Amino acid sequence: MGxxxxxxxxxxxxxxxxxFLMTPGLALxxxxxxxxxxxxxxxxSSFFVCGLASVLWVAVGYSLSFGADxxxxxxxxxxxxxxxxxxxxxxxxxxxxxHALFAAFQMMFAIITPALITGALVERMKFSSLFIFxxxxxxxxxxxxxxxxxxxxxxLRDIGAIDFAxxxxxxxxxxxxxxxxxxxxxxxxxxxITSSQPHNIPLVFIGASLLWFGWFGFNxxxxxxxxxxxxxxxxxTNTSAATALLSWMLVExxxxxxxxxxxxxxxxxxxxxxxxxxxxxxxxxxxxxxxxVVSPICYFAMSVIKPKFGYDDSLDAFGCHGIGGIWGGxxxxxxxxxxxxxxxxxxxxxxxxxxxxxAQLISIAVTIVFAAIGTAVIMFVVKxxxxxxxxxxxxxxxxLDISQHGESAYPSFTGMD
Numbered sequence: 001m002g003x004x005x006x007x008x009x010x011x012x013x014x015x016x017x018x019x020f021l022m023t024p025g026l027a028l029x030x031x032x033x034x035x036x037x038x039x040x041x042x043x044x045s046s047f048f049v050c051g052l053a054s055v056l057w058v059a060v061g062y063s064l065s066f067g068a069d070x071x072x073x074x075x076x077x078x079x080x081x082x083x084x085x086x087x088x089x090x091x092x093x094x095x096x097x098x099h100a101l102f103a104a105f106q107m108m109f110a111i112i113t114p115a116l117i118t119g120a121l122v123e124r125m126k127f128s129s130l131f132i133f134x135x136x137x138x139x140x141x142x143x144x145x146x147x148x149x150x151x152x153x154x155x156l157r158d159i160g161a162i163d164f165a166x167x168x169x170x171x172x173x174x175x176x177x178x179x180x181x182x183x184x185x186x187x188x189x190x191x192x193i194t195s196s197q198p199h200n201i202p203l204v205f206i207g208a209s210l211l212w213f214g215w216f217g218f219n220x221x222x223x224x225x226x227x228x229x230x231x232x233x234x235x236x237t238n239t240s241a242a243t244a245l246l247s248w249m250l251v252e253x254x255x256x257x258x259x260x261x262x263x264x265x266x267x268x269x270x271x272x273x274x275x276x277x278x279x280x281x282x283x284x285x286x287x288x289x290x291x292x293v294v295s296p297i298c299y300f301a302m303s304v305i306k307p308k309f310g311y312d313d314s315l316d317a318f319g320c321h322g323i324g325g326i327w328g329g330x331x332x333x334x335x336x337x338x339x340x341x342x343x344x345x346x347x348x349x350x351x352x353x354x355x356x357x358x359a360q361l362i363s364i365a366v367t368i369v370f371a372a373i374g375t376a377v378i379m380f381v382v383k384x385x386x387x388x389x390x391x392x393x394x395x396x397x398x399x400l401d402i403s404q405h406g407e408s409a410y411p412s413f414t415g416m417d
Contacts, residue, residue, distance in 0.1 A: 002089030005096035008225040012097050012105050015221025019108035022214035023050055023115050029207025029265070030119050033315050036199040037399025038123045039409045045118035045127075049134055053111040056138050058082055061110055062103045064139075065146035066093065069153025074144050079103075092152050094224040105221060106146070113170045114138055119315035120178035124188050124396055127404040129389040133382050137177065141374040145173050145367065160345045160355065161363035162336065164233065165222035167277025167329045168367040175322020176368050177375040179313050184379040185389060187312035189396050196314075201261050208265035212241055215272045219279040229341060233279040236287040237272065243291030244271025251299050266320065270298045273324035278332035281344050286335035290328065298323050326364055333360030 027046035031039045053061075060080050067075030079085050082103065090099040114134045121130065148154045149161070149169050156168070163169060188196075198204060219237040223230035248267025249259035274294035275287055282290070302319040313319065333356050336348040346356040382389055390396075395403035402408060 002091045002095035004087075004089060004098060005225070008096040008227075009098065009101060011226035011230065012094075012101050012221055012224065015217035016101070016105040016108050018214045018217025019105070019112065019221065020050075020214075022108075022211055022218065023047070023112045025207050025210025025214055026112060026115055026119075027207070028203050029211060029269070030122065030315050032200040032203030032205075032207060033198040033262075034122055035196070035399070036410060037401055039199065039203075039401065040407055041127065041400035041404050042118075042122045044405060045122060045130060046115040048131065049115040049118075050111055052131065052135060053114060053138060054107060056135065057103075057107040057110045061138060061143055062106065064143040065106065065110075066103075066151050069147070069151065072148065072153055072155035072158065074147050075151060096225055102224070105224075109166060109170060109218075110138065110142060110146075113142055113166070113174050116170070116174040116317055116321055117178045117181065119317035120182040120313040121185055122314050123400060124390050125185055126386065126389055126391050127400075129382050129386040132385055133181070133378060133389075136378045136381060137375065140378055141173060141177060141371055142169075145169050145370065148366070148370075149363070156363040156366060159362060160359040162281055162332060162344050162356070162360070163277045163329070163363070164280040164332075164341075165219045165276045167325045167332065168363055171273050171276060171321040171325030172329065172364060172367045173371040175318045175320070175325055176371040178317035179311060179322060180372050180375040181379055182313045182318075183311050184376065187310075188314065189393060191312045192307075192310070198262060204262060204265050208268055212268055212272060215241070215276075219276060223280055229280050232284070232340065235284050236279045236282060237275050239284055239287035240275035240291035240294075241268045241271040243288050244268060244274065244295045247271075247292045247295035248299065251296050255299075255303075266298075266316075267295050270294050270320050270324040273321055274328040274331065276325070277328045278336060281332055281336035281341050282348075283335065283337060283340065286331070290331045290335070293331075294324050294327050297327050326368075329360050329364045330357075333357035 027043040031043040034042045063077050063079035064075045067078045085100050085103050087098040089095050094102040114137050146169055148156045149163050216234050220230045220234040223233055245264055245267040248263050252259045252263045271291040274290050298319055301323040302316050334349045336344045338344045347353045349357040
């Protein structure tokens with residue numbers, strides 16, 4: 001039986017709180033990027049997930065994610081409603097903290113992951129349809145992904161693929177799902193014709209800063225203890241974010257002549273996304289490369305690939321999380337070292353080993369296919385249940401704040417001050 005370490009426990013409690021704060025941070029990050037008439041509906045799209053995902057996680061999510069293996073894809077219901085999830089450590093996952101704390105820490109990931117998808121669907125999806133979508137997506141895509149990548153007996157874990165804090169589980173799954181759902185949902189009215197400028201860039205900055213702050217718990221806490229590995233993850237995380245911020249500014253300077261605040265915030269976030277799968281596996285010097293390379297890749301995806309294919313991923317959930325997560329997973333296969341973290345069975349490609357790199361490519365491909373098919377099925381079901389998943393053209397013109405929630409973010413603009 002594991003012995004509870006109070007230092008590890010205190011650190012993971014704090015890390016869980018940090019990860020929770022990322023979802024309100026994401027709400028502000030996304031909220032600042034939309035039109036003024038849609039800011040509250042966009043914030044609400046992330047914030048309601050704090051409620052729905054938490055309740056689902058306690059009811060069945062944790063058990064289906066980490067419970068006894070069924071076919072390498074899903075757990076069972078032995079821990080439904082946290083039955084048997086106690087203060088005694090679960091040695092399979094975290095031997096020095098209470099089992100209930102491990103479950104609580106993982107719950108925060110179950111909250112932010114579906115919230116990431118909402119960035120692709122804002123300004124046109126009915127709130128009731130979004131609510132059903134997020135619930136079904138958690139059950140059909142997220143919990144099996146967690147099980148396959150992190151749980152004992154999980155399909156992708158067993159082939160030797162590694163994912164420190166959620167490259168596959170969080171970023172690729174949500175990013176791919178976002179673009180598939182956005183394509184099925186259809187474009188916003190006037191997309192590509194009228195300009196769609198962010199209404200409040202300081203709000204984007206506050207959101208990005210909260211995400212960066214919370215990410216230290218996201219990646220550092222994924223060490224599941226307060227030792228050397230947590231410090232390493234914290235350093236790789238900050239290094240990648242910092243380098244990607246500078247890299248994005250450089251790309252904008254070259255292509256547009258001026259670096260922007262919106263671009264700097266986006267660069268920091270894609271740097272955080274890219275280091276997530278490798279934060280506890282790659283050397284610190286590799287984080288410089290991972291961060292430097294991710295910005296041009298994501299910039300290209302947003303400025304060239306998106307217009308070419310014409311899909312309306314409103315706030316670039318796929319461009320940031322899907323593309324950034326794929327690069328992060330590949331980079332982990334290139335730079336990971338078993339000496340940093342023995343969970344990696346093999347060294348990365350740069351050290352002359354190919355097995356980890358191949359395992360990473362397989363895991364990324366499986367994640368893309370699983371998330372895409374799962375999301376397409378869910379959107380079909382939501383259409384059947386909701387009849388219409390989009391707001392009407394009139395409601396879209398009026399803004400979703402009023403049409404979906406009956407409130408306005410800035411009443412002072414309408415002479416009410």
